[in-house]
Structures are given as structure tokens and as C-alpha cells.
Amino acid sequence: MKMHTILDQYEWGKLIADDSNYVIAHLLDKVLIGKVAELEDKKRVAFEKALENKTLLEAHFFNERREVFVGRHDQQLVVYAPLEHTNGSEDSEPPVVLRSYAVEQNCNANGYKFLEVKEYFNYDEESHLAYVEKTVLYRLVKG
Structure with missing residues (x-):
């Protein structure tokens, strides 16, 4: 089973296109926190530059449905398999x-x-x- 895919423009586009996503991004020199749709232009540019300059260490994109982790693996940024929230009944789901x-x-x-x-x-x-x-x-x- 493939646990991750290389972060490319397509994968990146999917992550930032979802307006319901929050983001916590660890850059080499700072941490960016907020809702993707609300990121100020200055922070969005810093985020994009961090991708280009390879100073993005890791990022968590999350909402009330799932979390997607982007991190470094073998000198590349990769997108790991999402962690999904479950909303089953009390009988079928763990607490x-x-x-x-x-x-x-x-x-x-x-x-x-x-x-x-x-x-x-x-x-x-x-x-x-x-x-x-x-x-x-x-x-x-x-x-």
C-alpha cells in the first residue's frame, strides 16, 4: 500500500483549493497558522516561496472531515495518506x-x-x- 505521494502542483492545488481547510505550516524561519481561505496575501506568498525555496519543513491541512500531512521524505515533500474522522454510532465506533x-x-x-x-x-x-x-x-x- 502506498503511504504517500510526492507533492506536486496538482496535489498542492487540491490542498489549498479547499476553503474549509485550516493549515499549520512549519517553515524554516516561522510557523503559519490559519484558515487557508483567510491567509493574507503576504503569508500566502511566504508559503509559496517556502515551497519553491525548499524551506517548508512540514504542513498539516485539516478540517472537520480529515487531516492531510505534508512532510519531508528522502529529500522531497510528500503528501501522506489522510487521517479521516469517523462519525459512527456509539456502539460501532470507539470512544x-x-x-x-x-x-x-x-x-x-x-x-x-x-x-x-x-x-x-x-x-x-x-x-x-x-x-x-x-x-x-x-x-x-x-x-
Whole structure:
């Protein structure tokens, strides 16, 4: 199973075309945080230049449906398989916990104060212990 694809213009276009996506991008010299549709021109240009100059280290594109991670692998930027949110019934799905983390305001957060993530739990029958099976970025929250 292929776990990732090389980030090209087509893949990049898909990620920034979805207005519902939030982004957390780690550049060599800064972190960009916000909703893709709300990124100021200056930040969007910085983002594009980071791609051209190979100073984009990694980025998370996420919304209330899924998270897509872009990171470095073998000297190239690659897009990893998305992590999907599940919305099944309580009987069919493992428990889900919504957690909120404060966003440091010195990282240019565009007014966003909190990052919410969903933790999906599972249960190990053998050890009788619950564990976090996956954690998926969910949304950014202002004020």
C-alpha cells in the first residue's frame, strides 16, 4: 500500500483549493497558522516561496472531515495518506475525546487561540487497557 505521494502542483492545488481547510505550516524561519481561505496575501506568498525555496519543513491541512500531512521524505515533500474522522454510532465506533490546546500567540496565529484535536480510543482485550488509536487535528478556534 502506498503511504504517500510526492507533492506536486496538482496535489498542492487540491490542498489549498479547499476553503474549509485550516493549515499549520512549519517553515524554516516561522510557523503559519490559519484558515487557508483567510491567509493574507503576504503569508500566502511566504508559503509559496517556502515551497519553491525548499524551506517548508512540514504542513498539516485539516478540517472537520480529515487531516492531510505534508512532510519531508528522502529529500522531497510528500503528501501522506489522510487521517479521516469517523462519525459512527456509539456502539460501532470507539470512544472519541475532543481536546483543546492553546496556540502560542507568538507564532502568527491570525487570532486563533485554540487547536482542537480528536483522539480516537480503542480497547485491548488482552491487557484490558484502553489506548489512543489515532489523533487527528480537527479545527482552529478563535477567541
